[in-house]
Amino acid sequence: MKRAMNFVVIGHVDHGKSTLMGRLLYDLKVVDERSLSKLRKEAETIGKSSFAFAWVMDQTSEERERGVTVDIATNSFETDSTRFTILDAPGHRDFIPNMIAGASQADIAVLVIDASTNSFESGLKGQTKEHALLARSIGVQRLIIAVNKMDSAKWSQDRYQEICQQMSAFLSSAGFQSSKFTFVPCAGLTGDNVTRQTTDEAARWYKGNTLIEELEASEPTVRSMSKSLRMTVGDVFRGGITNPVSVSGRIDSGTLQIGDSILAMPSAELAFIKGIEIDNEGADWAVAGQIVTLHLADIDPVHLRPGDIICHTTEPVQNVAHFTAKILAFEHVMPMSLNVHRGRLNMAGKVTRLISTLDKSTGQVLRKKPRILQPGSVARVEVEMEKSIPLEAGIRIVLRSEAQTIATGLIESVR
Amino acid sequence: MRNPKKDLNARDAPYATLIPEDPEDMWHCYNLIQPSDLLRASAIRKVNLSAGNSNDDNNGSSRNKRVHITLTIRVRSIDFDPAAAQLHVNGQVVEENEHVPLGSHHTLDLELQRAFTLSKPGGGGWDSVARQILAESTESAHKAVVWAVVMQEGKAQICHITEHQTVVKASVEVSVPRKRVGGAAGESEKGMERFFEMLLGTLLRYIDLSVSAAGTPLLLASPGFVASSFQGYMKKQAVRTGNRPLLQLLQKNVIVTYASSGHLHALNEVLASPAIKTRLADTKFARETGLMDKFFTMLRLDDGRAWYGPREIERAVDQGAVGSGGGILLINDTLFRANNVAERKRWVSLVDRVASGGGEVRKLSSMHESGKRLESLGNIAAILTYPLEDLDEEEEEEEGEDQAANDAIDTQQL
Numbered sequence: 001m002k003r004a005m006n007f008v009v010i011g012h013v014d015h016g017k018s019t020l021m022g023r024l025l026y027d028l029k030v031v032d033e034r035s036l037s038k039l040r041k042e043a044e045t046i047g048k049s050s051f052a053f054a055w056v057m058d059q060t061s062e063e064r065e066r067g068v069t070v071d072i073a074t075n076s077f078e079t080d081s082t083r084f085t086i087l088d089a090p091g092h093r094d095f096i097p098n099m100i101a102g103a104s105q106a107d108i109a110v111l112v113i114d115a116s117t118n119s120f121e122s123g124l125k126g127q128t129k130e131h132a133l134l135a136r137s138i139g140v141q142r143l144i145i146a147v148n149k150m151d152s153a154k155w156s157q158d159r160y161q162e163i164c165q166q167m168s169a170f171l172s173s174a175g176f177q178s179s180k181f182t183f184v185p186c187a188g189l190t191g192d193n194v195t196r197q198t199t200d201e202a203a204r205w206y207k208g209n210t211l212i213e214e215l216e217a218s219e220p221t222v223r224s225m226s227k228s229l230r231m232t233v234g235d236v237f238r239g240g241i242t243n244p245v246s247v248s249g250r251i252d253s254g255t256l257q258i259g260d261s262i263l264a265m266p267s268a269e270l271a272f273i274k275g276i277e278i279d280n281e282g283a284d285w286a287v288a289g290q291i292v293t294l295h296l297a298d299i300d301p302v303h304l305r306p307g308d309i310i311c312h313t314t315e316p317v318q319n320v321a322h323f324t325a326k327i328l329a330f331e332h333v334m335p336m337s338l339n340v341h342r343g344r345l346n347m348a349g350k351v352t353r354l355i356s357t358l359d360k361s362t363g364q365v366l367r368k369k370p371r372i373l374q375p376g377s378v379a380r381v382e383v384e385m386e387k388s389i390p391l392e393a394g395i396r397i398v399l400r401s402e403a404q405t406i407a408t409g410l411i412e413s414v415r
Numbered sequence: 416m417r418n419p420k421k422d423l424n425a426r427d428a429p430y431a432t433l434i435p436e437d438p439e440d441m442w443h444c445y446n447l448i449q450p451s452d453l454l455r456a457s458a459i460r461k462v463n464l465s466a467g468n469s470n471d472d473n474n475g476s477s478r479n480k481r482v483h484i485t486l487t488i489r490v491r492s493i494d495f496d497p498a499a500a501q502l503h504v505n506g507q508v509v510e511e512n513e514h515v516p517l518g519s520h521h522t523l524d525l526e527l528q529r530a531f532t533l534s535k536p537g538g539g540g541w542d543s544v545a546r547q548i549l550a551e552s553t554e555s556a557h558k559a560v561v562w563a564v565v566m567q568e569g570k571a572q573i574c575h576i577t578e579h580q581t582v583v584k585a586s587v588e589v590s591v592p593r594k595r596v597g598g599a600a601g602e603s604e605k606g607m608e609r610f611f612e613m614l615l616g617t618l619l620r621y622i623d624l625s626v627s628a629a630g631t632p633l634l635l636a637s638p639g640f641v642a643s644s645f646q647g648y649m650k651k652q653a654v655r656t657g658n659r660p661l662l663q664l665l666q667k668n669v670i671v672t673y674a675s676s677g678h679l680h681a682l683n684e685v686l687a688s689p690a691i692k693t694r695l696a697d698t699k700f701a702r703e704t705g706l707m708d709k710f711f712t713m714l715r716l717d718d719g720r721a722w723y724g725p726r727e728i729e730r731a732v733d734q735g736a737v738g739s740g741g742g743i744l745l746i747n748d749t750l751f752r753a754n755n756v757a758e759r760k761r762w763v764s765l766v767d768r769v770a771s772g773g774g775e776v777r778k779l780s781s782m783h784e785s786g787k788r789l790e791s792l793g794n795i796a797a798i799l800t801y802p803l804e805d806l807d808e809e810e811e812e813e814e815g816e817d818q819a820a821n822d823a824i825d826t827q828q829l
Contacts, residue, residue: 060594189453217511236590238602239594305590306593335791351791369807
């Protein structure tokens with residue numbers, strides 16, 4: 001069996017994430033010439049011809065009209081060694097919850113950066129940094145930085161070096177090991193260095209890997225198959241006439257097979273797995289790390305919501321309303337209302353108590369009951385949720401408020 | 416609320432007679448009535464007629480009758496239902512009459528347009544806070560009302576915001592399928608259409624279009640494009656069904672704005688956004704939201720002028736740091752609803768001390784989102800006149816944590 005890997009494509013809005021992925025799929029013949037020329041024609045009629053590749057990923061009419069990705073798009077392709085699943089994340093700041101949902105399903109991340117003048121700089125102030133930090137705190141260790149739109153930067157080596165330097169400095173300070181991130185100059189619109197080496201004269205200086213080679217060179221993360229089953233539901237839909245209730249999502253840990261009886265939390269409704277699909281092909285079983293579609297029996301779809309956790313009846317996850325977490329603050333934290341994100345799940349809650357600030361490296365308690373947490377500090381806090389949701393110790397969460405990522409953290413205990 | 420009669424300074428039982436006129440008044444009543452107060456109001460009580468009435472023509476079988484009477488009770492507990500704007504006051508009867516013996520229990524339901532008399536005999540009588548609530552509630556000034564829909568894809572909450580309350584009237588949740596490869600075309604569009612249809616249906620059941628079109632603004636707030644798409648949907652439907660009041664409302668009084676999420680606490684951002692501020696500048700809720708924003712900004716500066724928490728604030732007030740020249744005390748009305756008299760006195764005297772020292776006192780409504788923010792800070796906060804440090808210095812308390820070793824490991828992972 002080929003190894004499987006999921007990667008999320010992140011970066012600032014309009015830096016070309018969807019276009020790059022559309023190009024990748026087209027060059028690998030996942031998308032055929034006919035459908036692409038259809039997209040080209042449609043894009044030309046509304047005067048946005050450069051959007052044709054992006055529309056491979058952006059399928060809803062709203063996304064096409066507005067020219068931005070709104071929700072995660074998944075697609076998959078194969079190389080000789082690996083089966084890849086793409087999770088194309090939205091870059092716009094309003095849709096960061098969707099980006100979190102995507103990143104929580106990924107093994108590695110491709111950070112797309114627009115190399116053209118001013119774009120890189122505005123991205124740094126915008127979502128480039130936030131996305132990288134989020135991906136890191138959700139648990140993505142490896143990062144490929146695609147320095148995109150090199151064609152419009154005339155394949156300038158100086159520009160490329162400048163971006164590499166700035167990003168390396170930032171990523172190291174954010175806690176990425178320097179061996180875990182690499183840079184690839186490429187151009188999504190023309191396809192240079194995506195699946196084939198560039199032939200552009202101006203790009204002679206680059207001798208390294210193409211994007212696809214970098215992806216293949218990555219090692220997938222080790223999955224926890226022996227742990228109990230946890231699957232985050234990304235979508236609930238009607239799979240067809242014979243499968244009225246289907247859910248899709250990634251298996252975070254454990255394994256499942258046809259015939260298993262499962263619980264959907266927080267509704268705690270019982271269901272049976274009638275069928276499993278992986279990359280649109282039937283399967284008898286699935287393991288941690290795979291993105292699967294489950295066809296369910298004996299459950300009404302009203303009990304299922306994106307963000308639900310599916311687990312076995314024998315080892316269920318509990319619904320909890322209170323938890324203590326160790327957090328790394330990005331912004332000031334005080335007792336306040338915020339949104340707690342766990343993958344697709346996104347619930348209102350509030351920080352009720354700042355228990356203590358901790359030393360970053362030793363974990364020693366520095367100060368009990370701080371009044372406010374400064375950005376960059378590590379602390380233990382107590383959070384109360386508006387409604388009980390399935391959470392347990394060891395889960396990574398993101399805390400957001402007023403369109404800003406306030407902190408990321410690890411749940412220590414629940415009650 | 417009308418107040419036809421009052422004597423707040425009477426020696427033995429200072430009282431006020433009140434007639435609630437709109438649902439909001441019930442909220443004021445909830446804040447006015449305290450345990451151990453005397454409340455006199457009309458009531459309906461089921462009375463057993465058989466006992467002691469042997470000359471009646473029934474043959475010993477019991478017979479119940481509902482009688483209209485006026486009862487006076489000593490208040491024990493108060494139950495407020497914000498969604499229905501109903502107030503149930505439970506207590507013991509202190510004035511005997513022919514149907515009800517002394518000391519029996521009764522729950523009075525206060526009703527609109529029906530007078531009741533509230534007297535506060537013991538304790539502090541009508542203290543400064545109670546007097547202020549009374550004055551505020553009997554003011555007949557124009558009261559601002561806003562409808563707001565906070566939404567995100569597949570989820571919306573319809574709220575009614577008045578001067579003193581934010582009430583969630585309904586929440587709508589529809590599961591919207593996401594886009595996926597191989598999915599039926601337009602699946603998620605259909606889902607959104609279903610969501611909008613349900614939301615509009617629910618909304619129209621709650622808002623009175625004739626009133627709204629005339630002046631009550633309707634806020635639509637969401638991240639991304641959901642709110643503006645919904646506005647488009649409303650227009651389309653209004654034209655299709657020929658709903659003229661709805662069209663009028665759309666033309667004049669619908670404000671589409673940004674919220675970072677569809678959760679209720681996003682209302683804070685909505686009310687603070689410039690577009691809303693200009694329209695609703697002089698309302699209590701906009702002022703309160705602005706005030707909390709100011710407090711949080713000062714707290715972030717960490718210059719020792721913004722403090723929160725009961726003990727810290729009491730210390731600050733003791734030191735006279737919440738005085739004239741910028742000192743502001745922010746206090747939630749929850750604290751004044753304390754069940755025991757001593758607790759209430761503690762806060763009333765705190766408010767009085769600040770006021771006499773020249774500081775500003777802002778009483779926030781716990782029913783607004785700004786009040787909820789204050790609630791998470793322990794219901795009380797203050798902006799001090801001059802910086803103070805170490806208000807939070809504690810008598811050392813031991814919790815005996817041995818987690819440092821574990822922490823060292825986990826911290827690396829963050």
